[in-house]
Amino acid sequence: MIYDRVALIGLGLIAGSMGLRMRQDGLAGEVVGYARSERTRAVAARRGLVDRTVDDAAAAVLDADLVVLCVPVGAMGAVAAAIAPHLKPGATVSDVGSVKRDVIVAVGPHVPDGVHFVPAHPIAGTEQSGPEAGFPELFDNRWCLLTPAADTEPDAIDRLTRLWQALGSTVDVMDPDHHDLVLAVTSHAPHLIAYTMVGVADDLRRVTDSEVIKYSAAGFRDFTRIAASDPVMWRDVFLNNKDATLEVLGRFTEELFALQRAIRTGDGDMLQDYFTRTRAIRRGIIEAGQDTPDADFGRHPRKVPS
Amino acid sequence: MIYDRVALIGLGLIAGSMGLRMRQDGLAGEVVGYARSERTRAVAARRGLVDRTVDDAAAAVLDADLVVLCVPVGAMGAVAAAIAPHLKPGATVSDVGSVKRDVIVAVGPHVPDGVHFVPAHPIAGTEQSGPEAGFPELFDNRWCLLTPAADTEPDAIDRLTRLWQALGSTVDVMDPDHHDLVLAVTSHAPHLIAYTMVGVADDLRRVTDSEVIKYSAAGFRDFTRIAASDPVMWRDVFLNNKDATLEVLGRFTEELFALQRAIRTGDGDMLQDYFTRTRAIRRGIIEAGQDTPDADFGRHPRKVPS
Numbered sequence: 001m002i003y004d005r006v007a008l009i010g011l012g013l014i015a016g017s018m019g020l021r022m023r024q025d026g027l028a029g030e031v032v033g034y035a036r037s038e039r040t041r042a043v044a045a046r047r048g049l050v051d052r053t054v055d056d057a058a059a060a061v062l063d064a065d066l067v068v069l070c071v072p073v074g075a076m077g078a079v080a081a082a083i084a085p086h087l088k089p090g091a092t093v094s095d096v097g098s099v100k101r102d103v104i105v106a107v108g109p110h111v112p113d114g115v116h117f118v119p120a121h122p123i124a125g126t127e128q129s130g131p132e133a134g135f136p137e138l139f140d141n142r143w144c145l146l147t148p149a150a151d152t153e154p155d156a157i158d159r160l161t162r163l164w165q166a167l168g169s170t171v172d173v174m175d176p177d178h179h180d181l182v183l184a185v186t187s188h189a190p191h192l193i194a195y196t197m198v199g200v201a202d203d204l205r206r207v208t209d210s211e212v213i214k215y216s217a218a219g220f221r222d223f224t225r226i227a228a229s230d231p232v233m234w235r236d237v238f239l240n241n242k243d244a245t246l247e248v249l250g251r252f253t254e255e256l257f258a259l260q261r262a263i264r265t266g267d268g269d270m271l272q273d274y275f276t277r278t279r280a281i282r283r284g285i286i287e288a289g290q291d292t293p294d295a296d297f298g299r300h301p302r303k304v305p306s
Numbered sequence: 307m308i309y310d311r312v313a314l315i316g317l318g319l320i321a322g323s324m325g326l327r328m329r330q331d332g333l334a335g336e337v338v339g340y341a342r343s344e345r346t347r348a349v350a351a352r353r354g355l356v357d358r359t360v361d362d363a364a365a366a367v368l369d370a371d372l373v374v375l376c377v378p379v380g381a382m383g384a385v386a387a388a389i390a391p392h393l394k395p396g397a398t399v400s401d402v403g404s405v406k407r408d409v410i411v412a413v414g415p416h417v418p419d420g421v422h423f424v425p426a427h428p429i430a431g432t433e434q435s436g437p438e439a440g441f442p443e444l445f446d447n448r449w450c451l452l453t454p455a456a457d458t459e460p461d462a463i464d465r466l467t468r469l470w471q472a473l474g475s476t477v478d479v480m481d482p483d484h485h486d487l488v489l490a491v492t493s494h495a496p497h498l499i500a501y502t503m504v505g506v507a508d509d510l511r512r513v514t515d516s517e518v519i520k521y522s523a524a525g526f527r528d529f530t531r532i533a534a535s536d537p538v539m540w541r542d543v544f545l546n547n548k549d550a551t552l553e554v555l556g557r558f559t560e561e562l563f564a565l566q567r568a569i570r571t572g573d574g575d576m577l578q579d580y581f582t583r584t585r586a587i588r589r590g591i592i593e594a595g596q597d598t599p600d601a602d603f604g605r606h607p608r609k610v611p612s
Binding site: 212255 | 505528
């Protein structure tokens with residue numbers, strides 16, 4: 001057991017997966033869960049995401065050794081303000097937000113003296129959301145990034161590190177601004193681009209919806225997975241990681257224009273070189289265990305004669 | 307048996323999958339395969355992609371009832387010129403190119419009188435390529451589009467339709483220009499965008515390669531699958547479907563700028579509405595059987611307690 005009592009504020013995909021794993025492996029004496037919606041609390045109770053649900057965030061954090069904010073990034077500040085007066089001295093407050101600088105700015109000032117604040121971001125998820133979506137293996141073989149301030153109590157960081165390791169993850173500590181830039185590249189810009197491409201396909205009136213769907217196996221369907229992610233969560237990510245996301249998108253547009261120009265002028269060598277280079281990155285991701293080597297993500301039944 | 311003798315010109319992912327399935331299900335009396343490279347022919351022979359390999363395209367088509375051009379789109383014209391004098395009267399020439407108008411322009415003039423030309427495009431594939439990549443189930447539950455000219459002999463179209471159905475596909479007939487626009491949306495533009503995003507990630511020097519790879523599970527890794535596709539094939543697709551691809555990319559950029567503007571000005575409602583709308587398309591694709599409903603393409607081990 002790593003914490004006596006853990007409070008999860010918000011009960012979506014990430015909190016649900018944390019709760020299921022903590023309960024399965026006995027990582028906490030008790031896991032208490034708060035969600036604003038009665039339906040969410042009912043699903044959480046039925047699925048056993050937590051030991052106990054409460055309908056008041058302040059009540060959830062009473063006597064908790066660890067409080068994890070698992071709400072959309074834009075809601076973190078208000079939730080922190082609501083629970084702050086009820087936090088136990090010596091407790092740790094953490095979060096699972098995909099953006100770190102703005103969460104630190106929104107939450108930090110509410111954290112009382114004597115309470116530790118260790119922001120965190122598990123690099124894991126699926127396109128599904130809500131209390132039905134969680135599963136205990138979500139964090140297996142994934143990274144969790146912590147972005148504590150330099151003067152944070154090392155014991156609080158160590159303990160949260162042990163929890164994330166027990167949840168299945170490898171933990172890295174990172175500067176929050178660097179985190180926000182790295183995630184703009186590996187997550188936020190790709191999501192916006194996927195949303196955009198799916199939106200364009202939806203808009204093109206000469207190409208009927210039905211054709212876009214029927215012939216999606218030619219590549220388009222890969223984009224639709226991440227473009228099916230939770231709209232409110234992603235709205236908040238973009239609004240709260242504005243600068244880094246816009247910087248990466250600017251770089252992306254510049255590069256896209258260069259490739260469009262190569263197509264227009266018939267520069268086949270440039271295209272072939274570019275496409276050869278990008279192959280290497282996929283090999284790296286597969287070697288790092290962050291994706292499957294199976295063709296088509298393994299989603300197609302595949303029997304190759306030897 | 308649908309054809310007495312089929313010649314496959316080129317022995318990559320598509321031809322290999324066709325050959326394996328034709329042999330497995332007895333769809334042709336004999337399948338002859340030609341590839342320029344000796345290594346490719348050796349792999350094809352070892353894996354049994356065809357009954358017999360030959361080192362000369364003209365020899366491959368001798369007495370063949372169906373000749374399928376399975377080379378990159380940019381190589382189709384030269385191959386058609388080489389085989390044309392050797393085609394059997396009454397034979398059918400087809401292809402599997404991802405672009406149809408330019409293939410028709412390049413191949414059509416070489417097809418002799420008395421030989422039928424039925425261009426085809428199976429909407430199936432993986433990010434893997436070469437003679438090792440094929441498997442007999444590749445076309446199961448996928449679409450194959452035929453784009454014959456209006457005066458094509460109906461019997462030739464019907465017979466090729468029966469072959470593709472026997473390979474596992476559903477067949478549609480489509481105008482070649484419409485095909486090229488639809489595929490620009492569902493395949494060509496998404497591939498170029500994925501290549502671009504992977505290239506940008508590779509270029510950003512403040513974000514090390516290793517970080518891009520480690521934290522790729524946050525969305526980026528989905529892009530790397532299609533950006534690992536065959537560079538020569540894709541170079542030719544873009545060079546030969548220039549207008550439609552550039553048109554869709556123009557529309558994409560316009561839309562991306564609108565979303566960037568919403569981020570910059572903090573227009574959360576616009577973002578949330580947009581992201582909600584794109585969710586519906588994924589549902590459509592799953593209902594149409596063109597992708598799996600499992601979270602994360604089913605690539606993550608997932609056990610949800612009931």
